[in-house]
Amino acid sequence: xxxxxxxxxxxxxxTDHKRIGIMYLCxxxxxxxxxxLLGFLVRLELIAPGPTIMDAQTYNTVFTLHGVIMIFLVVIxxxxxxxxxxxxxxxxxxEDVSFPKLNNFxxxxxxxxxxxxxxxxxxxxxxxxxxxxxxxxFSQTTSTNVSAAVLAVFVLGFSxxxxxxxxxxxxxxxxxxxxxxxxxxxxVWSLYATGWIQVLATPVLGxxxxxxxxxxxxxxxxxxxxxxxxxxxxxxxxxxxxxxxVYIMILPAMGVISDILxxxxxxxxxxxxxxALSSLAIAFAGSLVWAHHMFTSGxxxxxxxxxxxxxxxxxxxxxxxxxNWVSTLYKGSIRIEPPLWYALAFIFLFSxxxxxxxxxxxxxxxxxxxxxxxxxxxxxxxxxxxxGFGLFGAMHYWFPKIFGRMYDKKTATLAxxxxxxxxxxxxxxxxxxxxxxxxxxYYDYLPQYTTGHFISTMGSWVLAAGILLMFWNLWxxxxxxxxxxxxxxxxxxxxxxxxxxxxxxxxxxxxxxTKGPYDFTGVKADG
Amino acid sequence: xxEHPTMSAGGHGLPRDDYASRLGxxxxxxxxxxxxxxxxxxxxxxxxxxxxxxxxxxxxLDKVFGTVNTVVLITSSVTVAQSITALxxxxxxxxxxxxxxxxxxxxxxxxxxxFEWSAKIAHxxxxxxxxxxxxxxxxxxxxxxxYVMTGLHGIHxxxxxxxxLYALRGIRKGHVNADDYVLLENSGLYWHLxxxxxxxxxxxxxxxx
Amino acid sequence: xGSGHDDAHxxxxxxxxxxxxxxxxxxxxxxxxxxxLDFGFLNVVVALTVATTKAGLxxxxxxxxxxEGWLLRSLVFLAFxxxxxxxxxxxxxxxxx
Numbered sequence: 099x100x101x102x103x104x105x106x107x108x109x110x111x112x113t114d115h116k117r118i119g120i121m122y123l124c125x126x127x128x129x130x131x132x133x134x135l136l137g138f139l140v141r142l143e144l145i146a147p148g149p150t151i152m153d154a155q156t157y158n159t160v161f162t163l164h165g166v167i168m169i170f171l172v173v174i175x176x177x178x179x180x181x182x183x184x185x186x187x188x189x190x191x192x193e194d195v196s197f198p199k200l201n202n203f204x205x206x207x208x209x210x211x212x213x214x215x216x217x218x219x220x221x222x223x224x225x226x227x228x229x230x231x232x233x234x235x236f237s238q239t240t241s242t243n244v245s246a247a248v249l250a251v252f253v254l255g256f257s258x259x260x261x262x263x264x265x266x267x268x269x270x271x272x273x274x275x276x277x278x279x280x281x282x283x284x285x286v287w288s289l290y291a292t293g294w295i296q297v298l299a300t301p302v303l304g305x306x307x308x309x310x311x312x313x314x315x316x317x318x319x320x321x322x323x324x325x326x327x328x329x330x331x332x333x334x335x336x337x338x339x340x341x342x343x344v345y346i347m348i349l350p351a352m353g354v355i356s357d358i359l360x361x362x363x364x365x366x367x368x369x370x371x372x373x374a375l376s377s378l379a380i381a382f383a384g385s386l387v388w389a390h391h392m393f394t395s396g397x398x399x400x401x402x403x404x405x406x407x408x409x410x411x412x413x414x415x416x417x418x419x420x421x422n423w424v425s426t427l428y429k430g431s432i433r434i435e436p437p438l439w440y441a442l443a444f445i446f447l448f449s450x451x452x453x454x455x456x457x458x459x460x461x462x463x464x465x466x467x468x469x470x471x472x473x474x475x476x477x478x479x480x481x482x483x484x485x486g487f488g489l490f491g492a493m494h495y496w497f498p499k500i501f502g503r504m505y506d507k508k509t510a511t512l513a514x515x516x517x518x519x520x521x522x523x524x525x526x527x528x529x530x531x532x533x534x535x536x537x538x539x540y541y542d543y544l545p546q547y548t549t550g551h552f553i554s555t556m557g558s559w560v561l562a563a564g565i566l567l568m569f570w571n572l573w574x575x576x577x578x579x580x581x582x583x584x585x586x587x588x589x590x591x592x593x594x595x596x597x598x599x600x601x602x603x604x605x606x607x608x609x610x611x612t613k614g615p616y617d618f619t620g621v622k623a624d625g
Numbered sequence: 626x627x628e629h630p631t632m633s634a635g636g637h638g639l640p641r642d643d644y645a646s647r648l649g650x651x652x653x654x655x656x657x658x659x660x661x662x663x664x665x666x667x668x669x670x671x672x673x674x675x676x677x678x679x680x681x682x683x684x685x686l687d688k689v690f691g692t693v694n695t696v697v698l699i700t701s702s703v704t705v706a707q708s709i710t711a712l713x714x715x716x717x718x719x720x721x722x723x724x725x726x727x728x729x730x731x732x733x734x735x736x737x738x739x740f741e742w743s744a745k746i747a748h749x750x751x752x753x754x755x756x757x758x759x760x761x762x763x764x765x766x767x768x769x770x771x772y773v774m775t776g777l778h779g780i781h782x783x784x785x786x787x788x789x790l791y792a793l794r795g796i797r798k799g800h801v802n803a804d805d806y807v808l809l810e811n812s813g814l815y816w817h818l819x820x821x822x823x824x825x826x827x828x829x830x831x832x833x834x
Numbered sequence: 835x836g837s838g839h840d841d842a843h844x845x846x847x848x849x850x851x852x853x854x855x856x857x858x859x860x861x862x863x864x865x866x867x868x869x870x871l872d873f874g875f876l877n878v879v880v881a882l883t884v885a886t887t888k889a890g891l892x893x894x895x896x897x898x899x900x901x902e903g904w905l906l907r908s909l910v911f912l913a914f915x916x917x918x919x920x921x922x923x924x925x926x927x928x929x930x931x
Contacts, residue, residue, distance in 0.1 A: 673928055
């Protein structure tokens with residue numbers, strides 16, 4: 099960033115939101131590749147029945163780590179901590195967030211939590227093998243290093259909470275003159291809603307993991323049936339956080355899409371107010387549906403009925419967003435660029451994921467597909483197809499702003515296609531074998547699922563190639579891509595009005611906002 | 626919305642924003658409410674399931690210890706509230722005295738807790754003890770909740786006392802004063818939350834008999 | 835709701851603080867007394883009502899919420915509301931097994 103000192107300490111202890119965001123981005127990308135590798139290994143093991151490259155115990159640990167790393171080290175922080183940090187203050191016309199030192203502390207909590215999580219691999223009896231959900235009673239009795247892993251999750255949760263707290267305060271207090279709530283970019287609205295989930299839901303995860311730790315270390319027996327405990331209460335506590343957590347994952351990605359589409363359709367977003375309100379509605383309604391993860395757990399039929407109904411309700415605001423996005427494109431002046439490709443892929447993949455969520459949310463059909471590969475396919479479509487492609491879209495959209503350079507667009511587009519094809523070949527067969535009865539988290543399987551698994555593993559190779567190509571292209575673009583102007587895409591939000599990269603204090607003088615975020619009058623792209 | 630956006634307070638040499646600090650502190654308090662909230666959820670669930678065992682367990686707790694500790698914490702809340710009033714009315718010495726009193730009361734609370742727990746443990750009443758394992762269904766759960774909830778609360782008493790001492794140091798050094806008292810105010814908010822949790826813990830454990 | 839230095843931010847008097855303290859002690863005495871009587875299930879209801887009244891006094895006066903703007907008050911309500919949902923909705927399961 100222009101006008102700041104060099105040296106690694108000036109980065110690690112920086113209170114500049116842009117540096118903090120970039121450091122997060124590096125960490126997240128690094129762990130993303132680790133998580134991808136673990137997933138790749140899972141698929142390699144499952145290419146054929148029987149042992150392929152690892153034994154059953156190792157397999158359990160590999161998929162647990164894949165989940166823990168992807169969810170807590172990659173997906174949950176990803177867009178808010180990286181792009182939220184870099185872009186949010188600029189988009190509202192502020193110099194930084196409300197609590198810059200706290201922001202740096204959040205980053206350090208992320209680093210410490212990551213190190214703690216990694217340490218669980220190399221201490222005790224190795225990495226946890228319980229699945230990322232740490233269900234009791236197994237998480238109590240397994241000899242693997244669950245204790246270290248859950249403490250890591252606690253620390254990471256704290257990092258997430260403080261980021262959300264910071265963003266909420268920032269959005270309330272630091273908007274530039276004229277930046278009224280109805281002129282905020284929808285990315286900001288999504289970060290606001292996400293911040294609330296981070297603040298209100300994550301503490302419940304905190305207490306849940308502390309209780310796992312207390313069970314293992316102090317023997318409190320609160321979920322142990324032989325001592326009067328109820329294992330289902332663990333599941334309730336766990337999902338009271340972990341369902342809203344998926345909205346922490348998807349809302350910012352939806353915000354990215356809402357920012358990208360108007361720029362490349364050169365048209366105001368359709369239904370700004372509804373999209374903003376839907377973000378809040380998703381955050382709220384999403385905290386009412388957690389027990390749809392528990393339809394087959396033995397809870398009461400009344401609960402099954404209530405939570406199934408509420409799950410259908412929470413689908414509505416998401417659907418509203420999809421309709422509004424498509425309507426934004428309709429009769430727009432479309433300019434095809436890599437961010438738009440990723441945004442379109444998002445809409446397609448998220449819709450598949452969302453619709454299959456209804457199959458799961460409907461209790462009757464859920465009985466059939468619960469804990470099968472149908473679920474695995476569903477959540478990869480929404481998390482990877484949704485958040486993942488949204489993240490790639492954000493990377494390609496804000497890349498020139500952050501690095502002041504442009505990547506090769508043809509390669510970026512090719513990478514998008516390869517990734518898209520690989521993604522569908524990898525995950526679509528899982529819907530099929532899931533409905534045919536293939537259970538999830540199984541190391542081995544019956545011969546009738548071999549073809550589906552084989553195709554899926556092939557897909558993982560294509561997907562890996564596409565993602566590696568994407569990263570390589572962005573890497574080389576950051577090193578020696580052609581210089582990008584302030585506004586290569588012709589965006590109307592405030593970050594495109596400052597230089598690429600932005601100056602140290604973001605703005606030369608405090609901006610005064612007089613129009614909406616998707617009002618392109620007088621806005622020109624400068625390549 | 627009724628607040629006025631201003632430029633950042635974050636150490637960039639720009640105007641302070643006390644409201645932002647207060648808002649941020651309240652947001653943090655929400656996380657504490659939800660953290661303890663998970664335990665209150667467990668309590669509610671198990672009270673529903675084991676009403677007799679919870680009555681029996683409540684009888685085994687010493688109401689005197691509980692009531693004394695409640696009075697101690699309530700008093701510590703008023704002393705910290707008065708310390709803020711004192712500071713803002715230009716009386717930093719009185720503010721410091723009141724903060725010392727608050728921390729002393731916190732210490733008294735922890736000493737009481739120590740004696741209480743020691744007595745219980747000496748009577749073979751702790752998670753996994755033989756007495757509880759053989760007792761009626763739910764008694765073990767009651768006491769596990771008791772230790773976890775009052776234990777987590779006790780940790781927060783210690784943290785709160787440390788935070789108040791930090792604020793006290795700030796007053797002594799002069800940078801926490803009648804014009805810039807937000808550090809003391811936020812410390813007080815944290816302390817009141819600690820009191821709030823106990824206000825619910827007290828009847829739920831000591832008065833459920 | 836106040837900028838920069840919060841000049842208009844209300845100071846609670848020594849007298850008010852003392853009054854609230856006395857009320858809290860009184861309510862504590864009340865709740866201990868009621869616990870010694872037997873109202874069956876109502877005991878829990880009374881105990882929680884008294885606790886909530888005490889909590890209300892602490893939040894409104896000691897924590898100053900009575901003198902804050904509508905934003906902060908709504909947010910405090912929201913936090914407790916979310917907790918109430920978490921506990922309440924769990925009882926859709928627990929109460930009907």
